[in-house]
Amino acid sequence: MHYFYSKDISNTEINLSKEEAHHASRVMRMNIGDHVGVFDGEGTIYHCHIIELSKNKCRLVIDEKIISKRSRPNLTIAIAPTKSNERFEWFLEKATEIGIGEIIPMLTEHSERKNIRIDRLEKVLISAMKQSMNPYLPILKEMTSFNEVINSHKEMDRYISHCEVGEKKNLFEIIDPVKSSIILIGPEGDFSSKEIKNALECGWQEVSLGDQRFRTETAGIVAVHIHSLK
Numbered sequence: 001m002h003y004f005y006s007k008d009i010s011n012t013e014i015n016l017s018k019e020e021a022h023h024a025s026r027v028m029r030m031n032i033g034d035h036v037g038v039f040d041g042e043g044t045i046y047h048c049h050i051i052e053l054s055k056n057k058c059r060l061v062i063d064e065k066i067i068s069k070r071s072r073p074n075l076t077i078a079i080a081p082t083k084s085n086e087r088f089e090w091f092l093e094k095a096t097e098i099g100i101g102e103i104i105p106m107l108t109e110h111s112e113r114k115n116i117r118i119d120r121l122e123k124v125l126i127s128a129m130k131q132s133m134n135p136y137l138p139i140l141k142e143m144t145s146f147n148e149v150i151n152s153h154k155e156m157d158r159y160i161s162h163c164e165v166g167e168k169k170n171l172f173e174i175i176d177p178v179k180s181s182i183i184l185i186g187p188e189g190d191f192s193s194k195e196i197k198n199a200l201e202c203g204w205q206e207v208s209l210g211d212q213r214f215r216t217e218t219a220g221i222v223a224v225h226i227h228s229l230k
Contacts, residue, residue, distance in 0.1 A: 001047075002028055003037040003130045004058075005137070014038050014048055014060040021058035024050070036060065039129060041137030043068040068135045074180040075227045076156070078104040078149045079220045080187035083112035089124045091217035095138065095224045096128035101180075102139040108146045110189035116143055146191075150199045153182045158204045160184040161219060162191050168208040171223060177230040183207075183223045188216055 004024065008015040016024065016038075024030045032053055038046040038060065044067050048060035077100060082088045092103065105116050122140055129137050150158075157179050159171060175181055184191075184199065191199075200206060209222045 001035060001037050002030070003039060003045075003133075005039050005041060005126045005130060007040065009038075009040055009046070009062075012062055014046060014062060016058040016060070018056045021054070021056055024058050025053050025055055035063075039135055039137070041126075041129065041135075043070075043072065043135045045135055072136050073099045073101045073227065074177065075100050075224065076102040076104065076153070076180070076182040077185060077220055077223060078106045078144070078182060079185040080108050080111045080216060081105045081113040081116055081143075082188070082216050087215070087217045088113070088116075089121065091220045092121060092124045092138075092140075093128040094221050096125050096134060097132040098221070098224045098228050099134060099136070100138050100224050101136075102141065104141045104149060105143045106146055106149055106184070107143055108187055109192040109195060110187045112187055112189075114143070118142060146195055147198070149184065150202045150204060154203070155180070157181040158184075159207045160191070160196065160199045160204045161207050161209050161223065162186060162196050163213060164190070164193065164196060166196075166206045168206045171207040171209055172226045172229070174205075174207065175227055175230060177227060181227070185216060185220045185223065 004016055004020045006014050006016050032050050035049050038048055044065060046062050047064040048062050051061050052059035125138055209219055214222060
């Protein structure tokens with residue numbers, strides 16, 4: 001069965017976006033009556049059949065609704081986008097496959113990339129969700145400054161991973177998967193000493209992801225994986 005993504009869902013029918021309709025009609029060569037699956041990105045998968053199909057429109061009737069028994073992961077990663085789009089998109093793809101609730105691209109003092117294309121990155125997330133059969137689409141925020149991030153999320157367990165010497169516990173030992181958590185991952189040049197100091201003064205806890213020194217996108221995946229193992 002082929003799977004699509006849509007937010008245009010009623011009690012009985014689903015309308016695919018123009019892009020998804022084009023993919024169904026022109027790429028997959030589907031026909032009226034064919035059965036497909038649809039993700040809403042919030043934990044529900046719909047089994048449907050096509051009742052109307054053209055280049056820019058695809059209308060479906062819902063045959064079955066499957067609600068995921070697993071709740072959205074209580075994990076947010078705030079991460080400095082890498083200079084390479086490919087490496088950052090790799091992080092988004094794998095984090096979605098493993099399971100992550102929210103991603104905040106973060107602008108830091110040593111950031112290699114200061115601008116991102118949300119529309120392009122959202123397509124990466126949707127593709128990874130469909131490919132992995134993960135019924136949850138991560139929330140992707142706009143680029144956010146480091147100072148704005150560290151002065152928010154006070155209702156969550158807040159961690160900062162960095163490479164400087166400090167009184168750091170291993171994330172695996174202290175993270176609680178039941179509680180909502182946010183982890184800060186810096187750029188290739190790491191967070192500045194000032195940023196680390198400011199985060200700690202705001203109540204963030206410094207943590208280690210292990211003995212190795214990881215690239216930014218690898219550190220992000222390690223953090224997501226640690227959370228998934230708890």
